[in-house]
Amino acid sequence: MAKSLAELKAIRDKKLNEINLRHGKNGYRVVVGMATCGIAAGARPVMVKLMEEVDAKGLVDVTVAQTGCIGSCRLEPIVEVYDANNEKVTYVHMTAEKVARVVDEHLAQGKVVSEYTMTVVDGKVIDPTVKG
């Protein structure tokens, strides 16, 4: 086996400080809808891409996790981004490509990607942030 636990441990020792930072609850918490509807619509590649992009951009204060069915199955895959104040932005019909932009603009720079949110009505964006 090419991959060994020793190698994994070395990675962890190097990154220990970052890991402690991540559990500091100051940054974004991202959840992906992972019920049958979400998975069938493509939640897995969205989840994998989130991990890859958060890693590539070195965003140490972002956590990615799963949630169940959000109740809007026709809009899956759904990604919800909670900020430190628990205010939520909901992205719908997500794809790996859209995830890359959300990580770059929203998670890294704090700018909501309005056109991917569920609050676009007739091409007009309503305030996408839901107060926690």
Next chain:
Amino acid sequence: MKELSLHILDITQNSIRAQAKLVKLVIVESLANNELTIIIEDDGCGIPADRLHNITDPFVTTRTTRKVGLGLSLFKAAAEACGGYFEISSTPGVGTKVVGNFMRDHIDRAPLGNMADTILTMVMSFGETDLNYQHDCNNRLFVFNTREIKETLEVESLNEPEILNWIREFVSEGLEEIMEEKIYGKVLSRTKSDS
């Protein structure tokens, strides 16, 4: 579902909702018996007998966000469409076991698909819950156990990009070793000397 690995991801989410501490996933592929069997077993809260008898009815669900429950229904339909069978047994307070059996060469059998990404996504969503994954492909065994990794690293959650990347490669390489084809779709050319 386009891949059996997506069914697996879906069914194991039930275990998380049932507050399982350990999820055991066993996949047995046998060319000799022309079988592919998926067994998912957890130590979650279990399902009461009066709910178990119609659990694969798509119009039965305990969730409140929608009126249909498709996960187990779809898995059962997939197995039965491939000349296989589906079984579920559960004891409240002890756990639940789901078995899906497929004729391996059935024309309608979906590919197992990307197990490395399914395991990765499972680990991301499992939190403190452990996964014990055993994959037997023609008597060649691959084992992945999150408890072992957590103990080595002295952590309670593996949801860190560096650890996840390692897990993805570990599973991917481990499965390629026991399978005759690469899981990313590329067929591994085997010569007599390495088989």
